[in-house]
Amino acid sequence: MLARPRRGAERVIPAIDTAELGRAEALAAALAPGCGALKLGLELFTAAGPEAVRRITPLAPVFLDLKLHDIPNTVAGAVRSLLPLRPAMLTLHGAGGAAMIAAAREAAEGAGEARPVLLAVTVLTSLDAGALSETGVSGGPVQQVLRLARLALGAGADGLVCSPREVGPIRDAFGETPLLVVPGVRPAGSAAGDQARTATPEEAVAAGADWIVVGRPITGAADPVAALRAIGAGLPA
Numbered sequence: 001m002l003a004r005p006r007r008g009a010e011r012v013i014p015a016i017d018t019a020e021l022g023r024a025e026a027l028a029a030a031l032a033p034g035c036g037a038l039k040l041g042l043e044l045f046t047a048a049g050p051e052a053v054r055r056i057t058p059l060a061p062v063f064l065d066l067k068l069h070d071i072p073n074t075v076a077g078a079v080r081s082l083l084p085l086r087p088a089m090l091t092l093h094g095a096g097g098a099a100m101i102a103a104a105r106e107a108a109e110g111a112g113e114a115r116p117v118l119l120a121v122t123v124l125t126s127l128d129a130g131a132l133s134e135t136g137v138s139g140g141p142v143q144q145v146l147r148l149a150r151l152a153l154g155a156g157a158d159g160l161v162c163s164p165r166e167v168g169p170i171r172d173a174f175g176e177t178p179l180l181v182v183p184g185v186r187p188a189g190s191a192a193g194d195q196a197r198t199a200t201p202e203e204a205v206a207a208g209a210d211w212i213v214v215g216r217p218i219t220g221a222a223d224p225v226a227a228l229r230a231i232g233a234g235l236p237a
C-alpha cells in the first residue's frame with residue numbers, strides 16, 4: 001500500500017481534471033516529479049477510460065477517484081475490474097453503507113500487498129450546511145462526516161476524504177491511524193469556485209491532513225509546475 005507521506009511536496013496530489021488524454025498526459029509528466037500522487041477522476045475516466053490510467057501509472061502513483069457508490073456486489077465487481085490497473089488509491093462513497101465498503105475491501109484484498117488504499121468519501125466539499133440539509137441530512141457537515149467516518153473505518157476503509165474543516169474533529173475522534181485525503185484546498189487568493197468548505201494548504205496540513213488534493217489552482221495556472229512547487233514549499237518539510 002502507498003505509504004503515508006512525510007515531506008511537504010509528497011503531501012500534494014494534483015487533480016488532473018480534463019477530458020483530453022493528451023493534455024492529461026502532458027500535465028502528469030510535468031507534475032509527477034514534484035508531487036506524491038496524481039488524481040485521475042470521472043472527467044478523464046469517462047472520456048478516455050482505463051487507457052488513461054495505463055498511460056499515467058508509470059509516471060506517479062495514481063489516485064483513481066471514481067467515487068464508487070452502488071450495491072455491494074456491483075462495487076466489489078468494479079473494484080476487481082480496476083485492480084489490473086494497479087491504482088494506488090481508490091474512492092467509494094461512505095453513504096453506500098457498511099456492507100458496500102466491506103465488499104470493496106474484500107475485493108481489494110485480491111491484489112495482496114499491492115492493494116489500493118480504500119478511501120471513503122464523507123460529505124462532498126461542495127456542500128455547505130444548507131445544501132446538505134436539502135439531501136435530508138440535518139445536523140451539519142461535521143456531524144455527518146463523523147458518522148460516515150465511524151461507519152467506513154469500521155467496515156474496512158483505510159482512510160477518508162473530507163474537507164479541511166473536518167480534519168481536526170476526525171483526528172480528535174479517531175486519532176492518527178486513518179489516512180486523511182483532503183480536497184477543497186485553496187491557496188490564499190485563489191477562487192473557491194464550486195467548493196464550499198475550504199481552507200489553505202497550510203491550514204489543512206496543520207490540522208492533520210496526510211494528503212491535500214488541489215486541482216484548478218494548479219491546472220488552471222499559467223505555470224502549473226510553479227503553482228505546485230509553491231504549494232509544496234509552503235508545507236512543513
Ligand SMILES: O=C(O)c1cc(=O)[nH]c(=O)n1[C@@H]1O[C@H](COP(=O)(O)O)[C@@H](O)[C@H]1O
Binds near residue numbers: 124125193213
Ligand atoms: O474525492 C475527491 O477527490 C473529492 C471529494 C470531495 O468531497 N471534493 C472534491 O473536490 N473532490 C475532488 O477533488 C478535486 C478538487 O478539484 P479543485 O476544486 O479543482 O481543486 C476534484 O477532482 C474533485 O472531484
